[in-house]
Amino acid sequence: MMNRFRQLIALTGERRYDLFTFFCLYIAQSLPMTFFSTALQVSMRQASYSLSAIALMQLIKLPWILKFLWAPWVDRGCRTLRGFRKCIFVSEGVYALLILLIGHLDLQADFRLIVFLILLSFIASATQDIATDALAVLSFRHEEKSLINSMQSLGSFCATLVGGGLLLMLLQHCGWHVVLPFLAVFVGLALWPLYRNRGLTISKREEKRRIRAADFYGFFTVRGNLSQIGFLMLYYASTVGILSMTRPWLVDLGYSMKEIGFMSGIIGSSAACASTLLGGHLVYFIGRFRARRLFALFSCLTAAYFALVSNVHPSGAAVVTGIVLLWAGYAMSTVVVYTTAMDRVRPGLEGTDFTIQTVITHLSGILVSVLSGHVAEQLGYRWFFAFATVVACLGAGYVFLVFRRK
DSSP, X not given: OHHHHHHHHHHHHHTHHHHHHHHHHHHHHHHHHHHHHHXXXXXXXXXXXXXXXXXXXXXXXXXHHHGGGTHHHHHHHOOSHHHHHHHHHHHHHHHHHHHHHHTTSOTTTTHHHHHHHHHHHHHHHHHHHHXXXXXXXXXXXXXXXXXXXXXHHHHHHHHHHIIIIIHHHHHHHHOHHHHHHHHHHHXXXXXXXXXXXXXXXXXXXXXXXXXXXXXXXXXGGSTTHHHHHHHHHHTTXXXXXXXXXXXXXXXXXXOOHHHHIIIIIIIIHHHHHHHHHHHHHHHHHHHHHHHHHHHHHHHHHHHHHHHHHTTSOOOHHHHHHHHHHHHHHHHHHHHHHHHHHHHTOOTTOHHHHXXXXXXXXXXXXXXXXXXXXHHHHHHXXXXXXXXXXXXXXXXHHHHHHHOOOO
């Protein structure tokens, strides 16, 4: 066991700059998107837009749901490391320019144009994500994939912490026209580690191939992938459901928006960042098989904790404990989901297959969030958390029954 630990330390040291390179790429694509999703809703409400109009703003994330449609073309165009670099630089450059352009517009006077430009910027960031994911698959060996996926999750949760918390506070003091140019510069600077990284290598890819319709549905015909789809849909369904209902629950408990923002946005996101690193190292140390089971049991315990505290009016300490458990479990589960998704890609279609799997998790999350709201409204929080506990147990049972040690 100590030998395994030494190998982990040595591997992390070897790959330190590579891991930092991908962390920068992942936070660069996630931070502006998180900021736009949060700040646009707040700004619209302050401008007296209706709640139905604000709810429709969730559609700006549509490019990230539909990105599997152009993923095969990204795979076809990125056959070498130079091709990956070019795709990432171009898409991220377009992303930064669009953000800079949005920062020069007025939210009230140019609202429709701003929404259109945000959609275009999300297409650019989704394209960068496809290329980055494929590059990560090809750059890291099987035993290293948990480490790179911890960077992916860490980038996402750091973006939530900064974009949904710190930058929102900065927006109130400095305004739209100051924050967005800063974001554009940040996106551009995040490319510097990739530009400077001359030691990065990738596995050889097959020559250019014709794009076929089978590239999309062929993933579902590969042996073992149907069980993976069930896993993607069930594994953290309960956690996503509880996350979607946490803020309304806290409001009904009497907490202010400032308190909710601090507990969920700062404490929760910080717990997720730390747990992401822990999860990545655990997957490497104990393996995918044990980690998948361990994190599933952790989700069950977390859901049961919320079911327990919802029977009384919980103290502030009990609420914070639940939030920390929830975000920690979500972060660790995300690492094992992304790591096993990388194991299920076909040669030459790494970006396409990984994108298909992430889209499945996004769609599952949307469905679970909608269902969670319906259950909580009809039955109350107590029965909702009990329902979430049952869903978590179903997910854990699926993992224990379907996935056997090879």
